[in-house]
Amino acid sequence: MTQEEFKSLFGSIGDIESCKLVRDKITGQSLGYGFVNYVDPNDADKAINTLNGLKLQTKTIKVSYARPSSASIRDANLYVSSLPKTMNQKEMEQLFSQYGRIITSRILVDQVTGVSRGVGFIRFDKRIEAEEAIKGLNGQKPLGASEPITVKFANNPSQKTGQALLTHLYQTTARRYTGPLHHQTQRFSRFSPITIDSVTNLAGVSLTGPTSAGWCIFVYNLSPEADESVLWQLFGPFGAVTNVKVIRDFTTNKCKGFGFVTMTNYDEAAMAIASLNGYRLGDRVLQVSFKTSKQHKA
């Protein structure tokens, strides 16, 4: 949404004294929120009643009174992971509400199935409240959950947009350059080959299994400098890749040595694993397998 569209939407309610759509300083992209000052205070109520909950494209907008600008409300946004898949937004809010006033919350869901990804966000009114929630809930098991949840401050959503755009570009254009599978596999030498049978056996025992998104593959022994493009390059030739992810340390932004690749078709995923497990990348020997169920820290 542009500043002009923002002004037009809220200007339809009444005369605006001033308004601002907040945008990324570098890219100019909307950060997804803004402020409106109406000449007539009654129009503010009217805007809330009329526009709150309005669905615009993929988003449902929230319209409410702005909180007073203050340093104490900054950095009060939390990222929560390992939530039970059965926990809904209301239940998550109930869990966190003991620590303060929740401004917004969200649980991320699989785009195809609508099932929770076990990951969400909680924005508190005050940073102190968020800090207390981390102290009280990080590493704790909710109700009858089998796994402890992780609660931490959320990343800043800015500056990622450029990389996301590049990833999208790559994803939509890379495959046209790939040839038939049996021609591509010859490009990869195998340092420590495994058999197709061992992959099949593994499939019957401990792998996570296909999700709506496909088959998830665990890749270990990536270099600290590894990025998403190397995963696209390694796995793309074997077939349809829907997603790649390099896991990085948030502080250093260096790869933590592993990543994930999601492939649509089992046969292509199995062939990629058989070919790339033991593959020498630079001075490292990759370990590649189907992702197993998450191992949690004792």
Place this chain on the structure above:
DNA sequence: TTCGATT
């Protein structure tokens, strides 16, 4: 550093 997830 051997299984994440960042609206």
